[in-house]
Amino acid sequence: MTKEQEITCIICPIGCKIIVQSDGTTAEAITGHRCKQGIIYAQTEALDPRRMLTSSILVHNGTWPLVSVKTIKSIPKEKIFSALKEIQKTVVDAPIKRGDVLIHNVAHLYIDIVATKTISIKKK
Amino acid sequence: MKHTMADIAIIGAGPAGLAAAVAAYDTGIHNILILDRNNWLGGILPQCIHDGFGIEETGTSMTGPEYAEMYTDMVKKRNIPTWQETMALKITKNNTIHAINKEGLHHIKAQSIILAMGCREKTRWNALIPGTRPSGIYTAGAAQAFINLYNIIPGNKILVLGSGDVGLIMARRLKFEGADVLGVVELLPYASGLPRNVVQCLDDYDIPLYLNHTVTNIQGKERLTHVTIALINKNGEPVANTESTIQCDTLLLSLGLIPENELTKTIDIQLDTITGGSIVNEHFETTMSGIFTCGNCLQVYDTVDLLAKNAKRAGIAAAHHVLEKPPENKQKICVRAGKNVQYVIPQTIQKPGLHTLTLRVKKPCGPVQLYLKTDKQIISKKKIRWVNPANMLEFQVRIPENLFKDNRSFEVNIDD
Numbered sequence: 001m002t003k004e005q006e007i008t009c010i011i012c013p014i015g016c017k018i019i020v021q022s023d024g025t026t027a028e029a030i031t032g033h034r035c036k037q038g039i040i041y042a043q044t045e046a047l048d049p050r051r052m053l054t055s056s057i058l059v060h061n062g063t064w065p066l067v068s069v070k071t072i073k074s075i076p077k078e079k080i081f082s083a084l085k086e087i088q089k090t091v092v093d094a095p096i097k098r099g100d101v102l103i104h105n106v107a108h109l110y111i112d113i114v115a116t117k118t119i120s121i122k123k124k
Numbered sequence: 125m126k127h128t129m130a131d132i133a134i135i136g137a138g139p140a141g142l143a144a145a146v147a148a149y150d151t152g153i154h155n156i157l158i159l160d161r162n163n164w165l166g167g168i169l170p171q172c173i174h175d176g177f178g179i180e181e182t183g184t185s186m187t188g189p190e191y192a193e194m195y196t197d198m199v200k201k202r203n204i205p206t207w208q209e210t211m212a213l214k215i216t217k218n219n220t221i222h223a224i225n226k227e228g229l230h231h232i233k234a235q236s237i238i239l240a241m242g243c244r245e246k247t248r249w250n251a252l253i254p255g256t257r258p259s260g261i262y263t264a265g266a267a268q269a270f271i272n273l274y275n276i277i278p279g280n281k282i283l284v285l286g287s288g289d290v291g292l293i294m295a296r297r298l299k300f301e302g303a304d305v306l307g308v309v310e311l312l313p314y315a316s317g318l319p320r321n322v323v324q325c326l327d328d329y330d331i332p333l334y335l336n337h338t339v340t341n342i343q344g345k346e347r348l349t350h351v352t353i354a355l356i357n358k359n360g361e362p363v364a365n366t367e368s369t370i371q372c373d374t375l376l377l378s379l380g381l382i383p384e385n386e387l388t389k390t391i392d393i394q395l396d397t398i399t400g401g402s403i404v405n406e407h408f409e410t411t412m413s414g415i416f417t418c419g420n421c422l423q424v425y426d427t428v429d430l431l432a433k434n435a436k437r438a439g440i441a442a443a444h445h446v447l448e449k450p451p452e453n454k455q456k457i458c459v460r461a462g463k464n465v466q467y468v469i470p471q472t473i474q475k476p477g478l479h480t481l482t483l484r485v486k487k488p489c490g491p492v493q494l495y496l497k498t499d500k501q502i503i504s505k506k507k508i509r510w511v512n513p514a515n516m517l518e519f520q521v522r523i524p525e526n527l528f529k530d531n532r533s534f535e536v537n538i539d540d
């Protein structure tokens with residue numbers, strides 16, 4: 001079944017509204033794009049929309065109560081809330097270094113969640 | 125009272141102050157001192173945990189804390205001293221900074237000073253929103269600090285006023301934390317944040333954006349209970365009978381940022397009434413010789429990349445001031461904002477040659493012509509595909525010698 005949707009291109013600040021027709025395996029930009037980059041963006045966005053996920057994880061014994069984190073790659077849009085659930089359940093101990101893997105294989109995506117901040121142990 | 129001497133003293137350890145410090149150090153000035161009132165380095169960035177920083181500069185999309193640590197590491201590697209939990213109170217003649225910290229009062233005398241105090245957010249009182257004064261009304265940035273630094277969720281049912289990037293990002297952040305985000309209300313007919321944030325923060329989570337709307341009343345005694353929103357006409361006035369009441373316990377204000385220049389006002393530096401920052405020449409030098417400025421206290425940048433790039437230029441200029449002790453240059457031409465241009469930086473130029481200028485337009489349109497003219501001649505012309513107030517424009521132009529003889533001013537215009 002083909003479906004038509006409107007996608008706002010985010011590649012540049014013009015923000016063209018691109019109409020895309022897709023059947024689930026292929027997608028084609030119909031109107032609205034002003035350049036080639038927009039066509040490529042709209043195709044991926046229609047077939048496999050992905051997002052970087054950033055949030056924070058509770059820290060035990062650190063100089064800050066939270067450590068900011070990110071997915072190491074973008075993840076499928078529909079997996080965001082399952083990933084967030086795992087993030088909200090997790091507590092880690094200080095010290096933490098930027099780049100440390102804090103959750104392996106989040107939401108069974110074979111993608112890790114890493115710290116984006118360095119946190120040392122709280123002095124007593 | 126303690127006395128300290130430095131070649132360069134920098135106020136503010138945000139990305140602007142840190143980048144300026146690194147560039148000044150690499151230009152050959154090593155006696156640098158950075159002051160900040162916080163007990164961390166990086167300024168506002170550690171609370172901006174989303175990604176999108178440093179794309180132009182490093183080719184990868186970093187989060188705010190990562191970008192901050194990149195610069196903090198560079199500063200540490202060079203052993204540049206930083207005084208944290210130190211508040212600069214005023215600046216007096218002969219480039220002396222009066223600052224206070226747990227050790228007491230300090231006088232810091234420097235050959236060059238770099239002002240890098242960042243910006244602050246507009247509040248309810250800037251927008252004059254009528255109603256009661258309950259708790260539950262926060263600036264978006266304050267809420268961002270609560271959630272991302274201190275693990276405090278400001279409320280459950282949230283409405284956001286203003287569609288700037290911080291507001292959009294906070295709408296998504298609160299959704300992630302399980303709050304009910306009821307919508308974003310924007311006075312203008314278009315979002316003021318980037319399309320990327322409208323798509324990825326609102327559309328992705330079906331958060332409604334009410335364009336041409338504003339908040340006309342706030343209700344609640346102890347805690348906020350209701351907010352009234354209404355459609356706005358072309359003159360910016362609420363239209364009768366379009367009000368609707370939204371039940372919520374939290375209102376976040378994302379009304380824009382104002383350069384932080386209370387300190388600048390303590391010494392006779394001229395400010396630009398449009399940018400809210402200092403008036404500068406091409407070296408980011410203020411109207412006070414030896415005092416430079418960069419980052420969001422000069423102008424509110426949209427990306428940290430351009431901010432850091434310009435901050436480095438300010439750092440280099442401050443270092444040259446120490447190295448060369450240039451005599452005060454009296455010759456200058458003025459740069460004025462013309463058609464569809466809010467402001468241009470620098471506001472003055474001292475020497476002919478190739479210069480980099482930044483400007484912000486008044487309204488979105490395209491394609492357009494960017495042209496620079498004096499009352500006698502057109503200096504340069506350039507086609508641009510699209511301009512938008514949300515995107516600062518950076519461009520280069522060669523200023524001819526003859527301008528310094530007669531006109532002493534030129535105008536920057538955007539024409540469609």
Ligand SMILES: Cc1cc2nc3c(=O)[nH]c(=O)nc-3n(C[C@H](O)[C@H](O)[C@H](O)COP(=O)(O)OP(=O)(O)OC[C@H]3O[C@@H](n4cnc5c(N)ncnc54)[C@H](O)[C@@H]3O)c2cc1C
Nearest residue numbers: 136137138139140160161167168211212241242265419420
């Ligand atoms: C709430 C908020 C959220 C933002 N979110 C984003 C975002 O998501 N993405 C983005 O690209 N940009 C964002 N920005 C813009 C952001 O400010 C810039 O990207 C960048 O952090 C600005 O750098 P800066 O060094 O100019 O200022 P800042 O990072 O604000 O640093 C200024 C520093 O100066 C210190 N200071 C000020 N006055 C004094 C004084 N008198 N004495 C001692 N120290 C002083 C402050 O404590 C602070 O540490 C945001 C801004 C705000 C206000």
Ligand code: SF4
Nearest residue numbers: 009012015016035038
């Ligand atoms: S289609 Fe091209 S011009 Fe339009 S927003 Fe995308 S990148 Fe920009």
